[in-house]
Amino acid sequence: MSGGLRRGAIVAMLLATMPAAADEPRPVMIGGDAIAASLTGRPGDAARGRAIVADRQRGLCLLCHAGPFPEERFQGNLAPSLAGAGSRLSEGQLRLRIVDSARVNPDTIMPPYHRTEGLSAVGAAWRGRPVLTAGEVEDVVAFLVTLKE
Amino acid sequence: MRAAVLAALLLAAMPAAGAEERRSGFADMSAATQAMQADDAANPGMLWVLDGEGRWSRKAGRTERSCADCHGEAAASMRGVAARYPAIDAERGEAVDLAGRIALCQTRHQEATPAPRESEASLALTAFVAHQSRGLPIAPPDDPRIALLQAEGAALYRMRRGQLNLSCAQCHDDNAGRRLAGSVIPQGHPTGYPLYRLEWQGLGSLQRRLRGCTTGVRAESFAPGSHDAIALEAYLMSRAAGMPVETPAVRP
Numbered sequence: 001m002s003g004g005l006r007r008g009a010i011v012a013m014l015l016a017t018m019p020a021a022a023d024e025p026r027p028v029m030i031g032g033d034a035i036a037a038s039l040t041g042r043p044g045d046a047a048r049g050r051a052i053v054a055d056r057q058r059g060l061c062l063l064c065h066a067g068p069f070p071e072e073r074f075q076g077n078l079a080p081s082l083a084g085a086g087s088r089l090s091e092g093q094l095r096l097r098i099v100d101s102a103r104v105n106p107d108t109i110m111p112p113y114h115r116t117e118g119l120s121a122v123g124a125a126w127r128g129r130p131v132l133t134a135g136e137v138e139d140v141v142a143f144l145v146t147l148k149e
Numbered sequence: 150m151r152a153a154v155l156a157a158l159l160l161a162a163m164p165a166a167g168a169e170e171r172r173s174g175f176a177d178m179s180a181a182t183q184a185m186q187a188d189d190a191a192n193p194g195m196l197w198v199l200d201g202e203g204r205w206s207r208k209a210g211r212t213e214r215s216c217a218d219c220h221g222e223a224a225a226s227m228r229g230v231a232a233r234y235p236a237i238d239a240e241r242g243e244a245v246d247l248a249g250r251i252a253l254c255q256t257r258h259q260e261a262t263p264a265p266r267e268s269e270a271s272l273a274l275t276a277f278v279a280h281q282s283r284g285l286p287i288a289p290p291d292d293p294r295i296a297l298l299q300a301e302g303a304a305l306y307r308m309r310r311g312q313l314n315l316s317c318a319q320c321h322d323d324n325a326g327r328r329l330a331g332s333v334i335p336q337g338h339p340t341g342y343p344l345y346r347l348e349w350q351g352l353g354s355l356q357r358r359l360r361g362c363t364t365g366v367r368a369e370s371f372a373p374g375s376h377d378a379i380a381l382e383a384y385l386m387s388r389a390a391g392m393p394v395e396t397p398a399v400r401p
Contacts, residue, residue, distance in 0.1 A: 077328045102314075119310075123368055
């Protein structure tokens with residue numbers, strides 16, 4: 001954890017050249033263990049974010065996490081529950097964990113949702129594309145912030 | 150580079166979890182699916198084994214010879230064979246998996262066109278041959294070339310891959326027994342291949358199973374029969390050494 005934090009503590013510029021589909025590319029500023037600013041310069045949409053988190057093709061979150069989704073069967077138990085994530089972590093901390101959780105824990109199994117470099121043997125259909133676009137990351141963050149337990 | 154190969158060799162040589170801590174995917178299945186595997190009359194994989202038995206004694210190729218013409222009774226000559234594959238093909242000095250070995254026999258000794266990998270014909274013959282080892286402990290050959298292959302496979306097993314950046318080890322060593330959504334993550338032992346998967350509604354090879362795992366993490370698949378595919382299989386077999394062969398297994 002300390003290594004990841006130390007690296008993160010140096011304000012780093014990451015993904016400066018990310019081609020983010022519909023969103024205009026912007027530099028991602030990491031400060032401490034957080035990304036304070038919205039990746040798109042706009043707030044996300046919490047309702048859209050909830051749908052992404054529950055979608056097993058897009059967010060994939062419930063493969064590993066459980067959370068406050070009474071309508072969703074078969075939630076995973078490889079990771080802490082998402083319930084209360086918005087009380088435990090600030091918006092900026094949540095954003096960094098979605099963009100690239102390895103910045104916080106180098107050994108994490110949580111996929112880097114908005115990083116494309118440093119990956120190996122990516123299938124052709126996914127190569128050079130992040131799991132979530134900048135706009136989708138903002139929607140997910142906007143939803144997680146509402147999870148106050 | 151040398152150091153990396155050495156380190157991988159050491160890892161491969163380390164005694165994996167003791168046999169008592171290892172679990173076949175069988176142990177994670179529902180009682181109904183276990184019963185289906187255990188009863189030959191209910192196990193759909195036995196249909197392929199029966200089909201393979203027919204092919205075993207069918208004359209084919211320019212030499213008009215059957216497998217049985219050279220190997221006789223499979224119950225005797227093929228007993229224990231699947232338990233020690235992948236193995237080195239003496240003629241080429243390279244490792245082959247069981248399906249690859251069968252295809253080599255078809256080419257060399259029957260002078261026939263081998264059935265393509267994963268065709269029903271290839272699966273049936275492979276299942277019939279592997280079935281002759283059912284209940285026998287997996288026993289990889291004691292050969293330095295296989296040891297090297299196992300070490301390469303161990304490195305592939307530990308390498309993070311795909312858009313989701315996950316290694317085989319992160320699921321099958323670190324998180325086995327936990328739930329990935331609705332599925333219990335098994336330890337990933339290749340004890341039952343080819344096997345009948347309810348999700349496939351058919352018999353499938355280990356390579357097909359691995360395709361599910363690699364595309365699941367949005368990674369490139371291993372080409373069946375390729376060097377890397379055989380190295381990974383050799384490592385998985387060494388990891389499962391001593392566990393009984395289950396072919397034809399049933400999985401959800």
